[in-house]
Structures are given as C-alpha cells and as structure tokens.
Amino acid sequence: MDTEDQIPAEDALSYLLGRARWFILNLIDFMDTALARQPASPSRQVIAYLTRRALLPAETALRRAILLIASEMELPVPRAPQAKSTRPAAPPLRKEAPGGRAPVFRMNEPPPRAAKTEGAPPKAEYLPEHLFPRIRTLTDDVLSAPPPPLPAPAARDPGARFFRRLAALRQAYDDPRREARRWLRRNAAPAQRPAPIISGKIPGTRRALGPDAQALLRELTEAALRTLTPNTS
Numbered sequence: 001m002d003t004e005d006q007i008p009a010e011d012a013l014s015y016l017l018g019r020a021r022w023f024i025l026n027l028i029d030f031m032d033t034a035l036a037r038q039p040a041s042p043s044r045q046v047i048a049y050l051t052r053r054a055l056l057p058a059e060t061a062l063r064r065a066i067l068l069i070a071s072e073m074e075l076p077v078p079r080a081p082q083a084k085s086t087r088p089a090a091p092p093l094r095k096e097a098p099g100g101r102a103p104v105f106r107m108n109e110p111p112p113r114a115a116k117t118e119g120a121p122p123k124a125e126y127l128p129e130h131l132f133p134r135i136r137t138l139t140d141d142v143l144s145a146p147p148p149p150l151p152a153p154a155a156r157d158p159g160a161r162f163f164r165r166l167a168a169l170r171q172a173y174d175d176p177r178r179e180a181r182r183w184l185r186r187n188a189a190p191a192q193r194p195a196p197i198i199s200g201k202i203p204g205t206r207r208a209l210g211p212d213a214q215a216l217l218r219e220l221t222e223a224a225l226r227t228l229t230p231n232t233s
Contacts, residue, residue, distance in 0.1 A: 109203055197228075
C-alpha cells in the first residue's frame with residue numbers, strides 16, 4: 001500500500017516554530033499599535049483588554065516554543081562545587097537595573113482556578129463564649145473619640161505589571177535560545193519542579209483569535225507536552 005512521505009521531524013519543528021514566531025510578532029505589533037494611541041498611563045480597561053487579547057496568547061505561544069527549542073539542546077553540565085576558602089570573600093556589589101530589577105519571562109503557568117464547590121456547609125451563626133468581644137464602658141470619652149483614620153491606599157499603576165510582562169516577552173522573543181538555556185539550567189537541579197505547562201485549558205485561547213491561531217496554540221501545547229513526557233520506550 002502506498003504511503004505519503006513523512007515530513008522529517010526537524011523540518012516539522014522548524015515549520016511549527018516559524019509559525020509561532022510570526023504569531024507572537026503580530027501580537028507584539030498589535031499591542032505596540034494600540035499603546036501608541038493611548039496616553040502614557042492607559043486605563044485599566046485597555047490594559048485588561050490587551051492582556052486578554054494579545055499578551056496572554058503571546059506568552060503562551062512563546063513559552064511552548066522555548067520548551068521545544070530546549071528539547072533540541074544538550075543538557076548543561078553541572079558545575080563542580082568550589083572549595084571553600086579559609087578567608088571570607090567580600091560580598092559582591094549589588095547592581096540595580098534602572099527602574100528596578102530587569103523583568104524575566106515567566107516559564108511556569110499559574111494553575112487553573114479551582115471551581116467553586118456547591119452545597120458548602122453554611123457558616124456557624126454563633127461564637128464560643130471565649131471568642132466574644134469585650135464590651136467597653138461607654139463613657140463620654142469613648143463616645144466622643146473620633147475613629148482612627150484609615151491608611152491611605154498605595155497608589156498602583158494598573159499598567160506597571162503589564163509593561164514588565166511585555167518587556168520580558170520582548171527580551172525572550174529576541175533571544176529564545178537564551179531563555180531555553182536558562183530553563184534547562186534551572187531544571188537541571190535535583191529538586192523536582194512543577195511542570196511549566198499542564199494539559200488542560202490553554203491560557204489565552206479565545207474565540208477572537210480565530211480558528212488558525214487556536215489550532216496553532218493546540219499544536220504547540222501538544223508538541224511541548226511530548227517533550228516533557230519521559231520516553232519509556
């Protein structure tokens with residue numbers, strides 16, 4: 001029986017990574033174009049929309065692409081432990097990057113939120129006697145004392161975290177092999193680490209992406225999960 005020629009695994013991987021690269025680049029361009037029309041501090045609604053529409057699916061695709069690149073690289077050789085010196089070394093100088101620590105692309109996805117359980121037992125409507133609040137005597141001083149002032153809420157820029165994630169995405173996109181080596185070094189330690197991705201709902205998969213983008217995220221997820229599964233054959 002005639003069979004179709006199979007595409008070599010190397011070519012199939014290169015083709016998949018090329019599609020992922022164009023997909024991520026288009027999402028970065030989409031965010032840049034949208035941010036160029038916004039003020040320096042976009043509103044929460046704009047940040048939330050760009051996170052769902054572009055940042056989250058771009059991170060998802062890049063995370064899986066880095067895992068695929070790492071699967072083709074050699075494992076790093078663990079460094080030999082250095083002999084302890086009798087003379088204590090001077091502590092290294094700390095160099096802070098402008099604006100704080102440089103953003104790092106996050107390789108681990110947060111676990112899915114647990115579904116709310118129905119039929120949970122209602123909270124008790126009574127307290128033990130030893131937990132009753134102490135009743136103070138309502139003297140004139142107590143009644144006329146003003147309530148303590150509430151602490152002023154800290155000012156938070158809704159876009160600060162978004163821009164750090166976008167900067168980390170750009171750096172990882174520009175040099176994915178560096179991120180792959182970094183991931184291999186972190187996982188070369190004997191301590192067991194959680195899997196960077198899970199076989200469940202793919203983050204960033206939305207109907208607005210279109211069927212082609214959704215299919216690409218599924219292909220990247222399936223291929224990345226195969227690299228994380230130990231080969232027992």
